[in-house]
Amino acid sequence: MSSTPQKRAARKAPAERAAEITQAARNLALERGLSTITLRNVAARIGVAPGLVAHYQPNVEALVAGTFTAIVAEEIEEVAGLLAGLPAPREQLGMLLDTLLDNARLDVTAIWVEAWTLGRRNEALAACVREQMDAWQAVLQGVVEAGIAAGEFETSDPASVAWQILGMIDGLNAQALVRWNGVSDRGTHLARAVEGMVGAARGSLLPRSPSRS
Amino acid sequence: MSSTPQKRAARKAPAERAAEITQAARNLALERGLSTITLRNVAARIGVAPGLVAHYQPNVEALVAGTFTAIVAEEIEEVAGLLAGLPAPREQLGMLLDTLLDNARLDVTAIWVEAWTLGRRNEALAACVREQMDAWQAVLQGVVEAGIAAGEFETSDPASVAWQILGMIDGLNAQALVRWNGVSDRGTHLARAVEGMVGAARGSLLPRSPSRS
DNA sequence: AGCCTTATTGATCATGCGATCAATAGTGTT
């Protein structure tokens, strides 16, 4: 009984194989971290020789950077999509805080934290990190500015406030990565803090129901 | 001309050599990250054979964990010392926020961020991280509770608020690790957010002078 | 002065990494 038959991998169209590789890298990163993206790990995951992965990517650094961007950009688009469905900036901001503190997204948080460190030695990755941080900040700034225009928020520096909110979310998520217990009502406390920063009424950013645990 | 004479290292007392090794690991971590702590790197830094480092440490994982604790615990003690010199909780909290956002401490922030990731594969390190996070939280909670006792603050859940403040600080610092520009008045915005959470008067946590750049 | 404890060496092993490239074999086209 051969648990791993070791047959030659079926020949596939380049585009298909390339997609398979980036997909494997993506799953690997989400499950075990960006640093487990190696030629051998990715190749093994799709039953292919290590050299083939190298053949489809200029180098591993680029694969890591690309995987980071794929994972993070997808989340941004997803959340931006959720935003569009809400009528008022107040509700949009509330949903944003609620969604981003969701523990189901801890795997993405782990990617962010690892990228911050890996970026010190992978310049391509560092550039992607800055790019995606800017994208997140733009989303937040947009909501804050819309709130100001609608008369719901009041702050003189939407850009800085957006960065600040982003930083807080990142920090709380990173914390949750290591410490699960201890903090109760993360959403409530954060909402209160943000309400203070954007000049919204107390409680105006809280979701109706206690919702997610 | 031999730039590196390669002589045998002078024999030293075990305690002294051990201290030399932990010190080298410490500096290495602060300069180039926890992951550059290797038997060879540490040994080279003090002009000693790799095997000697292994002789003084059970394994590299332990050296990394110990180095993390040494760096972080020292900072906590230092800040706790500064706290003791201030009369009122309001000033203590203000100083804390101001001090911890100081860019001069970015090297320690980098250690924290790297430890969060490395903790996934180094259980000893993970335990140290949780321990030091608890220590920081305890310091913050103490200040918040003192503020409540003094009638300066008002919140029903000092423990959670302390965790929250800690998370915010961590997040903003991690952000500063990657993005230097964009955010102005980090201290002011954070102070405003924290004032909201602890129920302090607006502006009461701001330092007198703009102080550190 | 001589010995004996032990700090220190450095070679070694097994492992994993990224990268490279000649050889191989599948596939669509002619």
Place this chain on the structure above:
DNA sequence: AACACTATTGATCGCATGATCAATAAGGCT
């Protein structure tokens, strides 16, 4: 049916890691 293109292999190189341990030499003690 033969061919040509190219996806795929897998062996290989150089380098780095942690760990181990017999051999060496320094220095304190008698």
